[in-house]
Amino acid sequence: MLFFKKPKITLAELIPDNYVDIHSHLLPGIDDGATDENHSLLLVNRLRELGFSQFITTPHVLPGVYNNTTEDIKDKEKLIASFYKDQGVLNPFSAAAEYLMDNVFLDRLATDPLLTLKDNHVLVEMSYINPPLQLKEIIFEIQMQGYKPVLAHPERYLFYHKAFDEYQKLKKAGCLFQLNLLSVTGYYGKAVLEIAKKLLDKNLIDFTGSDTHHERHIEFYKQSVRLKETEMIAFKNALQKNALFKLK
Template structure:
């Protein structure tokens, strides 16, 4: 499997705090079946996280350390770009890393301020040659209240990532509910760990993979955990299933009286 959203390289952002922590994360990930990881360090306008050439060198060094420790995982460079009102200006400055230097750009949003003009933002990003991947959308309050925001985003050209822990109920009932609605309606393209440490928010993915196989089939699981992520790191085009607009099921009595 390939994890396209992870904070494994130590002392970069709010992810792994030490080399020992990072190596333990790598061992956990390997045991879960992960063989490639995109290190998506936060790119945040208000925090002095490592970036640019320094980030590149840190990733290169960490890959060498993984080899020395006989951990057969390859780590790729990337950023998780934090949304702000001047995001288009930030994108045009090109100081961040896309996922393995591809056209795919991972974007997260403030937890309580999902932009109302998100479709316009996606359009502006697309015309600049990038494909936006919206990170852990199941966590945002606005999406929990109206999942069809995501339907509109996909139709505008965005791709969608959900955290593996959300699908199996480890991020609360609302995140679990939304994740399953999105799965049922072809509105997820990647499942990733968003792991930050070896003890809390670990790179756990196997239980979710097995759940997807049982509920949706092995082909769907391979697409979400391996095939689409592989196309990202290889900078290839991703063909998606058509999303289905979500409609709340009517209660029994409403259905009865409608007849």
């Protein structure tokens, strides 16, 4: 008797039509993402072939490394919109930011309006080395200012991998979670994959994002998704929830 293995599903096959990406680095020359306008256009066209329709692109605001201000980001957004218009391409962008939560961010939060994904949702991240000492205070202040914190790629913070209850605490504190799409292929390694699976299994993931910086990220969409049935259901649900951020 012959037994046939169930064909593996690639990440590209799971991207829904008109997918809204809420985490990318497609504004050119502003962080470690797209290097120039043509590179930005190349990345966008490649992603559109996969089903992406709109991009809320989120350059880093990382003091000492990428000292981007709201004005810097909005100016770059205008320039790229003009470039896309000249190319005869409908501009698919809205610019927000990916804010590093630290002391500087607390000061910014108290004095300047933040760039949001849509409405009051703001994308935040932590250092990959350790969480900020004042994390609870920051999350509280974000909400006191009327924002909803969306934590970028929680599965990539290795310091929480052996302290999974910290994820539960963050959720209870009001954090929403955005999973990186490539995490379910093993792109970031086995440890990140296993935590991504567990977060999905526990229904802790709210949204997804590509976190695209370069072509190598896009190439990995050809890889198989390494999820069990229940994890796959949660992943598909999270993909669909990104419709909340659809641009006008």
